[in-house]
Amino acid sequence: MTKKTAGNPQAISQTLVPEYIRNLxxxxxxxxxxxxxxxxxxxxxxxxxxxxxxxGPSPYAIREMTNALWDIHRYPDMHAYALKTQLSELYNLKPENIALGNGSEGIMAYIARAFLSPGSEVLTSENTFIGFYILARSVGAQLNLVPLTKDYRYDVEALAKSINEKTKIIYIANPNNPTGTYITKEEFDHLMEYVPDHVLVLLDEAYFEYAEEYPDYPNSMDYRYDNVITLRTFSKAYGLSGIRVGYGFGHEDLITNLNKVKLPFEPNLIAQRGAVGALKDRxxxxxxxxxxxxxxxxxxxxxxxxxxxxxxxxxxxxxxxxxxxxxxxxxxxxxxxxxxxxxxxxxxxxxxxxxxxxxxxxxxxxxxxxxxxxxxxxxxxxxxxxx
Ligand SMILES: Cc1ncc(COP(=O)(O)O)c(C=O)c1O
Missing domain, CATH: 3.90.1150.10 (Aspartate Aminotransferase, domain 1)
Structure with a gap:
C-alpha cells in the first residue's frame, strides 16, 4: 500500500484561515x-x-532574574502576587485592577480577544502604533482611522466626531509612536465628553515615564473613568524589552474579563521577578x-x-x-x-x-x-x- 501523500497547506490556509487573518x-x-x-x-x-x-536594565532587575533562574523548573505564580502587590502599592490600587501580560502588546491581544469580534469597529488615528492595528485586525475588527493634525498630533476633534453606535474601542497612544507627540489634559477631557459609557478607551502609555514631567500631559492615573484601560510597560524606560512584561489598570470587571482569555502563566517567572527588581530601583x-x-x-x-x-x-x-x-x-x-x-x-x-x-x-x-x-x-x- 502506498503512503498517502503529504497534506495541502495552501488549501488549509485558504479554507481554515479567515480572510481578515490572510490579509494581515x-x-x-x-x-x-x-x-x-x-x-x-x-x-x-x-x-x-x-x-x-x-x-540597559537596572542591576536590581538583573539580580532578581539571575536568582529566578534557580526556580525555572517551577511554573510562575499565575496571580503574580509579588509584582501586582508592588504595582498596587506604587499606584495605590487594588490588585484586582491590574492586568499583566507579555509586554503591553500581550495585554492588547487579550483586549482584542475579550472585547472585539468580527465586524466590531475600532476608532483610532492614522500613523499610530502598528501593533495595535494588527491585533485589532487579527480578530476581524474594522479600523476607523482619523488622520493626524498638521502638526502630527492625534486629532481629538475628528476622533470625537467619528464615534458612532458601532464603536467599541477607541485606542489612543499617548504619547504617540512614531510621532512622539501627545494629547493634552484639555484635549483628553474634551474627548471624554463625547465618549459613551459603553465604549472602551484604551490609553496606551508605553512612554509615560518620559512624558509625565510635562505639566499638560494627562496622566491617566489622575482620572477616574471606569471605561478606560491604561497600558504601560517595562519595555521602555525600565529597560526590560527582552523579557516582555507589560501592565495595565482598569475597572475590575474589565480586568476580570481580560484574565479569562489570558494565558495563565504570562508573564513568565523570570519576567515577573525582573519587573519586581526594576520597580525597586527608582x-x-x-x-x-x-x-x-x-x-x-x-x-x-x-x-x-x-x-x-x-x-x-x-x-x-x-x-x-x-x-x-x-x-x-x-x-x-x-x-x-x-x-x-x-x-x-x-x-x-x-x-x-x-x-x-x-x-x-x-x-x-x-x-x-x-x-x-x-x-x-x-x-x-x-x-x-x-x-
Ligand atoms: C505605543 C506603543 N505601545 C506599545 C508598545 C509595545 O510595548 P511592549 O514591549 O510592552 O509590548 C510599543 C512598542 O514600541 C509602543 O511604541
Whole structure:
C-alpha cells in the first residue's frame, strides 16, 4: 500500500484561515544588532530603531532574574502576587485592577480577544502604533482611522466626531509612536465628553515615564473613568524589552474579563521577578529619564542644525521628514553602512519620514559622525523639503 501523500497547506490556509487573518502583514521589527554585524562584518553597531532603554536594565532587575533562574523548573505564580502587590502599592490600587501580560502588546491581544469580534469597529488615528492595528485586525475588527493634525498630533476633534453606535474601542497612544507627540489634559477631557459609557478607551502609555514631567500631559492615573484601560510597560524606560512584561489598570470587571482569555502563566517567572527588581530601583529610572532628556535635546539641535525639522517629541525617539520614501531608504541604508540602525516609517504609512531612538551618549556620537559622513551625498541627491 502506498503512503498517502503529504497534506495541502495552501488549501488549509485558504479554507481554515479567515480572510481578515490572510490579509494581515507580519510585523516588521527594528533590525537586530546581530543581523547587521553578520551582514556587514561591522564591529561598531548602534541600534537606534526600537525605542529601547540604551542604559540597559537596572542591576536590581538583573539580580532578581539571575536568582529566578534557580526556580525555572517551577511554573510562575499565575496571580503574580509579588509584582501586582508592588504595582498596587506604587499606584495605590487594588490588585484586582491590574492586568499583566507579555509586554503591553500581550495585554492588547487579550483586549482584542475579550472585547472585539468580527465586524466590531475600532476608532483610532492614522500613523499610530502598528501593533495595535494588527491585533485589532487579527480578530476581524474594522479600523476607523482619523488622520493626524498638521502638526502630527492625534486629532481629538475628528476622533470625537467619528464615534458612532458601532464603536467599541477607541485606542489612543499617548504619547504617540512614531510621532512622539501627545494629547493634552484639555484635549483628553474634551474627548471624554463625547465618549459613551459603553465604549472602551484604551490609553496606551508605553512612554509615560518620559512624558509625565510635562505639566499638560494627562496622566491617566489622575482620572477616574471606569471605561478606560491604561497600558504601560517595562519595555521602555525600565529597560526590560527582552523579557516582555507589560501592565495595565482598569475597572475590575474589565480586568476580570481580560484574565479569562489570558494565558495563565504570562508573564513568565523570570519576567515577573525582573519587573519586581526594576520597580525597586527608582534611581535607575531617574537616570534613564535625565539622560534621555539631555540627549533628546542634543539630537533635536543636531538635526535642526542639519536643516531637518524634527517633530517635537516628549519620548525617547525623534522623527524627521526626509522628503520621500526613496530619501528615507537612502538615509536608512547609508547609516546602516556606517553601523547605525534607524527606522524608516513606511509600515506606519509615513514613508517620507524616519525615526531615530535616543541611545547612549556614545551611540548618539556614532549617529552624529555617521550623519556627517552620509549627509553630503544625501543632500546632493534629495532636495530638502521642510515640514
Ligand atoms: C505605543 C506603543 N505601545 C506599545 C508598545 C509595545 O510595548 P511592549 O514591549 O510592552 O509590548 C510599543 C512598542 O514600541 C509602543 O511604541
Amino acid at each position: 502583514k507580519v510585523y516588521q521589527a527594528g533590525k537586530p544588532i546581530d543581523e547587521l554585524t553578520r551582514e556587514k562584518g561591522l564591529t561598531r553597531v548602534s541600534k537606534l530603531a526600537s525605542n529601547e532603554n540604551p542604559l 534611581p535607575h529610572l531617574e537616570r534613564t529619564i535625565q539622560t534621555n532628556t539631555k540627549l533628546l535635546k542634543e539630537c533635536e539641535n543636531f538635526l535642526k542644525a542639519k536643516d531637518f525639522e524634527p517633530i517635537k517629541s516628549i519620548t525617547n525617539f525623534i522623527t524627521i521628514k526626509t522628503g520621500s520614501e526613496e530619501a528615507s531608504n537612502h538615509l536608512f541604508q547609508a547609516l546602516l553602512d556606517e553601523g547605525v540602525i534607524i527606522r524608516p516609517l513606511k509600515a506606519n504609512e509615513m514613508a517620507n519620514f524616519v525615526r531615530i531612538s535616543i541611545g547612549t551618549e556614545e551611540e548618539m556620537d556614532h549617529f552624529y559622525e555617521a550623519m556627517e559622513k552620509v549627509l553630503p551625498t544625501f543632500n546632493d541627491k534629495f532636495a530638502r523639503v521642510s515640514l
